[in-house]
Amino acid sequence: xxxxxxxxxxxxxxxxxxxxxxxxxxxxxxxxxxxxxxxxxxxxxxxxxxxxxxxxxxxxxxxxxxxxxxxxxxxxxxxxxxxxxxxxxxxxxxxxxxxxxxxxxxxxxxxxxxxxxxxxxxxxxxxxxxxxxxxxxxxxxxxxxxxxxxxxxxxxxxxxxxxxxxxxxxxxxxxxxxxxxxxxxxxxxxxxxxxxxxxxxxxxxxxxxxxxxxxxxxxxxxxxxxxxxxxxxxxxxxxxxxxxxxxxxxxxxxxxxxxxxxxxxxxxxxxxxxxxxxxxxxxxxxxxxxxxxxxxxxxxxxxxxxxxxxxxxxxxxxxxxxxxxxxxxxxxxxxxxxxxxxxxxxxxxxxxxxxxxxxxxxxxxxxxxxxxxxxxxxxxxxxxxxxxxxxxxxxxxxxxxxxxxxxxxxxxxxxxxxxxxxxxxxxxxxxxxxxxxxxxxxxxxxxxxxxxxxxxxxxxxxxxxxxxxxxxxxxxxxxxxxxxxxxxxxxxxxxxxxxxxxxxxxxxxxxx
Amino acid sequence: xxxxxxxxxxxxxxxxxxxxxxxxxxxxxxxxxxxxxxxxxxxxxxxxxxxxxxxxxxxxxxxxxxxxxxxxxxxxxxxxxxxxxxxxxxxxxxxxxxxxxxxxxxxxxxxxxxxxxxxxxxxxxxxxxxxxxxxxxxxxxxxxxxxxxxxxxxxxxxxxxxxxxxxxxxxxxxxxxxxxxxxxxxxxxxxxxxxxxxxxxxxxxxxxxxxxxxxxxxxxxxxxxxxxxxxxxxxxxxxxxxxxxxxxxxxxxxxxxxxxxxxxxxxxxxxxxxxxxxxxxxxxxxxxxxxxxxxxxxxxxxxxxxxxxxxxxxxxxxxxxxxxxxxxxxxxxxxxxxxxxxxxxxxxxxxxxxxxxxxxxxxxxxxxxxxxxxxxxxxxxxxxxxxxxxxxxxxxxxxxxxxxxxxxxxxxxxxxxxxxxxxxxxxxxxxxxxxxxxxxxxxxxxxxxxxxxxxxxxxxxxxxxxxxxxxxxxxxxxxxxxxxx
Numbered sequence: 001x002x003x004x005x006x007x008x009x010x011x012x013x014x015x016x017x018x019x020x021x022x023x024x025x026x027x028x029x030x031x032x033x034x035x036x037x038x039x040x041x042x043x044x045x046x047x048x049x050x051x052x053x054x055x056x057x058x059x060x061x062x063x064x065x066x067x068x069x070x071x072x073x074x075x076x077x078x079x080x081x082x083x084x085x086x087x088x089x090x091x092x093x094x095x096x097x098x099x100x101x102x103x104x105x106x107x108x109x110x111x112x113x114x115x116x117x118x119x120x121x122x123x124x125x126x127x128x129x130x131x132x133x134x135x136x137x138x139x140x141x142x143x144x145x146x147x148x149x150x151x152x153x154x155x156x157x158x159x160x161x162x163x164x165x166x167x168x169x170x171x172x173x174x175x176x177x178x179x180x181x182x183x184x185x186x187x188x189x190x191x192x193x194x195x196x197x198x199x200x201x202x203x204x205x206x207x208x209x210x211x212x213x214x215x216x217x218x219x220x221x222x223x224x225x226x227x228x229x230x231x232x233x234x235x236x237x238x239x240x241x242x243x244x245x246x247x248x249x250x251x252x253x254x255x256x257x258x259x260x261x262x263x264x265x266x267x268x269x270x271x272x273x274x275x276x277x278x279x280x281x282x283x284x285x286x287x288x289x290x291x292x293x294x295x296x297x298x299x300x301x302x303x304x305x306x307x308x309x310x311x312x313x314x315x316x317x318x319x320x321x322x323x324x325x326x327x328x329x330x331x332x333x334x335x336x337x338x339x340x341x342x343x344x345x346x347x348x349x350x351x352x353x354x355x356x357x358x359x360x361x362x363x364x365x366x367x368x369x370x371x372x373x374x375x376x377x378x379x380x381x382x383x384x385x386x387x388x389x390x391x392x393x394x395x396x397x398x399x400x401x402x403x404x405x406x407x408x409x410x411x412x413x414x415x416x417x418x419x420x421x422x423x424x425x426x427x428x429x430x431x432x433x434x435x436x437x438x439x440x441x442x443x444x445x446x447x448x449x450x451x452x453x454x455x456x457x458x459x460x461x462x463x464x465x466x467x468x469x470x471x472x473x474x475x476x477x478x479x480x481x482x483x484x485x486x487x488x489x490x491x492x493x494x495x496x497x498x499x500x501x502x503x504x505x506x507x508x509x510x511x512x
Numbered sequence: 513x514x515x516x517x518x519x520x521x522x523x524x525x526x527x528x529x530x531x532x533x534x535x536x537x538x539x540x541x542x543x544x545x546x547x548x549x550x551x552x553x554x555x556x557x558x559x560x561x562x563x564x565x566x567x568x569x570x571x572x573x574x575x576x577x578x579x580x581x582x583x584x585x586x587x588x589x590x591x592x593x594x595x596x597x598x599x600x601x602x603x604x605x606x607x608x609x610x611x612x613x614x615x616x617x618x619x620x621x622x623x624x625x626x627x628x629x630x631x632x633x634x635x636x637x638x639x640x641x642x643x644x645x646x647x648x649x650x651x652x653x654x655x656x657x658x659x660x661x662x663x664x665x666x667x668x669x670x671x672x673x674x675x676x677x678x679x680x681x682x683x684x685x686x687x688x689x690x691x692x693x694x695x696x697x698x699x700x701x702x703x704x705x706x707x708x709x710x711x712x713x714x715x716x717x718x719x720x721x722x723x724x725x726x727x728x729x730x731x732x733x734x735x736x737x738x739x740x741x742x743x744x745x746x747x748x749x750x751x752x753x754x755x756x757x758x759x760x761x762x763x764x765x766x767x768x769x770x771x772x773x774x775x776x777x778x779x780x781x782x783x784x785x786x787x788x789x790x791x792x793x794x795x796x797x798x799x800x801x802x803x804x805x806x807x808x809x810x811x812x813x814x815x816x817x818x819x820x821x822x823x824x825x826x827x828x829x830x831x832x833x834x835x836x837x838x839x840x841x842x843x844x845x846x847x848x849x850x851x852x853x854x855x856x857x858x859x860x861x862x863x864x865x866x867x868x869x870x871x872x873x874x875x876x877x878x879x880x881x882x883x884x885x886x887x888x889x890x891x892x893x894x895x896x897x898x899x900x901x902x903x904x905x906x907x908x909x910x911x912x913x914x915x916x917x918x919x920x921x922x923x924x925x926x927x928x929x930x931x932x933x934x935x936x937x938x939x940x941x942x943x944x945x946x947x948x949x950x951x952x953x954x955x956x957x958x959x960x961x962x963x964x965x966x967x968x969x970x971x972x973x974x975x976x977x978x979x980x981x982x983x984x985x986x987x988x989x990x991x992x993x994x995x996x997x
Contacts (some may be wrong), residue, residue, distance in 0.1 A: 085902075093580060104565055104589045111582045114581055117578075121579070198710055360961055424561065428564075460611065461966035463942065470950050473952055484858075486836070487940060
């Protein structure tokens with residue numbers, strides 16, 4: 001311990017005197033220090049403060065290669081869920097404008113979209129959230145430092161401001177919640193210099209124009225989806241399958257809809273280089289792995305959505321012995337969110353084996369704080385976490401995919417009920433409902449417990465949420481069938497599912 | 513009725529010889545429609561489509577804030593909408609006739625009435641009569657809108673039976689009534705840009721949670737719909753003929769002698785519906801009805817007091833007037849009669865949605881009913897306002913959307929009531945109804961992860977919404993016992 005104190009004394013300036021005093025006294029300055037002011041970190045910090053603890057949050061955004069940066073709140077608020085859903089909404093409103101004509105509204109087509117106006121509105125809202133978070137931390141008496149934190153020793157964090165000024169903080173317990181950042185395909189020439197990622201897209205002041213989105217993740221499809229919806233020439237380049245890890249039948253329906261909606265797809269293609277043209281456009285060359293040929297085209301914007309990597313490099317984890325997964329780089333935690341070092345914890349996207357979702361990070365962060373300071377022993381339940389992909393035709397799901405269920409239980413032991421349906425609102429609007437589909441995967445034995453529920457259609461998130469609750473309660477197929485539907489909605493079709501895949505019968509719902 | 517369709521399909525499935533009689537007595541103004549019943553022709557379907565038209569009007573306004581550019585104010589054309597809606601309904605009428613044919617169900621467009629045991633007389637619109645006998649009968653004649661019984665009501669007023677096929681824009685409209693029919697219609701008419709007034713005798717949405725009902729009314733008022741409370745019309749006169757014409761309405765206060773007058777293009781009566789049971793010869797076969805309401809009491813197998821006569825749908829006493837309930841009851845009835853099944857229709861915790869401008873989804877007990885049944889001290893109410901993300905950018909109301917969950921403390925904090933006021937309330941509520949059917953408790957609710965960002969997640973505790981007005985949100989999920997008004 002003596003060695004540590006001496007080291008701290010060398011580094012501290014005048015401003016750090018009181019901290020030195022406390023450090024010398026042996027007691028860490030804070031009960032809890034959270035590195036990362038995103039969904040998980042903020043939830044944990046605020047909850048801990050409720051128990052009257054001395055809490056600090058460090059948040060710092062390393063600018064993207066293109067120079068984009070943002071305020072407090074993390075990925076979800078700044079470059080994730082929030083701006084994504086708002087821009088998705090802008091695209092949906094574009095469809096609404098087309099529908100409106102059928103419903104009697106005299107609006108001349110085509111209607112044009114102004115990116116700058118939308119971007120500004122979205123960015124202003126995000127900034128209000130940054131502000132709101134700062135106020136909340138203040139209200140809850142959580143100390144906030146806009147510094148980049150790294151470990152000096154197991155209880156000491158060195159924080160660096162943007163200007164290079166240093167702060168030393170000590171804490172009894174530390175939670176790492178630094179999340180992830182988009183990956184660049186660095187083996188592709190020009191990728192770093194000329195391409196952007198989701199970190200940049202939502203903060204663009206000018207329209208991205210003709211865009212190539214590389215990737216098959218939900219980020220890729222959601223972004224390509226709304227870009228198409230606001231009228232931009234958009235292409236998705238995929239190496240292999242869409243939405244890896246999701247139910248593949250549903251994934252296909254999602255991309256099929258996008259194709260009919262106007263998004264172009266380059267399937268089984270991998271980019272080889274990106275060059276800048278005199279016109280400032282980008283020339284992309286790629287290899288079509290099916291035909292073996294090389295193809296090329298020019299775009300205004302190239303966006304990489306090829307995965308995200310945990311933000312652990314700068315943390316200096318090796319110094320303190322926090323173990324990470326050698327392949328993913330993510331921090332290994334146990335069921336209580338504890339790392340390999342007893343008083344150091346981790347929540348959110350940075351943790352290995354956990355869903356990369358805001359609500360799970362928040363829940364995990366809160367429960368962690370309750371266990372650390374509130375005498376609770378409740379662990380986070382990561383089972384049956386519902387989620388929604390906000391593509392032009394949304395996909396909501398909870399539980400197992402069909403292939404996973406077959407893998408776990410065998411196809412003879414599961415029953416899949418399914419239906420193609422048409423939302424009432426699509427009728428007058430003369431919209432194509434070919435991909436509007438739902439399926440329920442159940443155990444076949446007597447009780448018929450529901451293993452997974454999948455829904456493609458408008459407002460998929462709203463539809464799935466309540467059913468996720470039901471599945472948490474161990475819902476069975478008979479129980480769902482006893483539930484009366486609300487008419488007319490899309491969700492009611494779930495309570496009417498009765499055609500099985502096994503029967504081979506036509507699963508198209510007729511009637512209203 | 514649509515329920516007829518599913519039920520007869522069910523019966524036909526068991527290779528029974530089935531006949532359906534359907535006939536629509538024209539409205540006082542001469543309106544009629546095809547096969548399918550209220551829901552398809554003059555209820556749920558056209559209602560939701562016109563509600564959607566109104567929502568799209570709002571979407572148009574929002575879209576400007578999201579960067580969509582289009583010039584002047586956009587006007588709505590009633591005829592374009594109504595034609596589209598009627599075309600769709602026509603396709604449904606046709607679809608039902610084809611389906612009945614395919615299932616070999618005999619269909620007659622004739623007015624059926626009992627003449628003696630096991631025998632009905634069917635009279636078609638040309639007056640031709642035929643007699644039919646059957647082993648069993650199912651009465652599913654539904655209801656029709658009630659009239660006020662005042663001078664000018666049948667001559668000059670319309671009802672929901674007329675509204676959805678009105679061949680001209682209704683213009684400045686007075687909606688009389690406080691039912692969901694009244695509020696839903698007033699809501700979409702206003703959303704289409706019309707000048708709308710609602711005349712209410714006493715409370716809104718009788719039978720629904722009154723806290724929620726008042727919030728619905730408030731929202732409508734704040735969004736341009738006028739309310740005249742505690743008045744009833746006593747006379748309707750025509751000032752000028754036309755499509756629409758001009759009508760003068762005289763109304764009297766329920767609280768005193770004050771009399772007011774108003775001028776409107778259209779008066780829409782939505783004061784209730786009456787069962788079509790008085791003129792179908794039920795006395796000839798001894799089926800008892802409630803003399804006051806006209807409704808038919810049945811046992812839990814939908815059987816009337818006459819063993820071979822059953823009844824389904826809106827005409828049932830003490831049952832909910834909802835399409836899905838009727839369909840479910842009908843389907844299960846036939847499965848019991850011909851399929852050897854024993855399952856009865858479960859009428860408990862039936863979810864419903866009111867498609868007012870701010871939609872209201874509900875399942876289970878209203879707060880006042882919960883207090884009455886379980887006692888104030890035994891229930892816990894969790895509630896929260898929320899601001900849908902999609903409303904932030906266009907700066908729409910940030911404190912109108914609302915959700916509340918009522919729990920029974922004595923029974924493991926079981927969720928016994930669910931109420932949500934916000935966009936897509938029906939989609940949100942459906943899943944919660946399923947969960948409530950599975951015996952959902954507050955603890956299970958708390959341990960379920962929310963989907964982000966959607967409105968429905970506000971009902972799940974694990975997510976903390978982060979809107980701009982931060983201080984307001986510290987009251988998220990504030991515990992509140994009983995006292996509300």
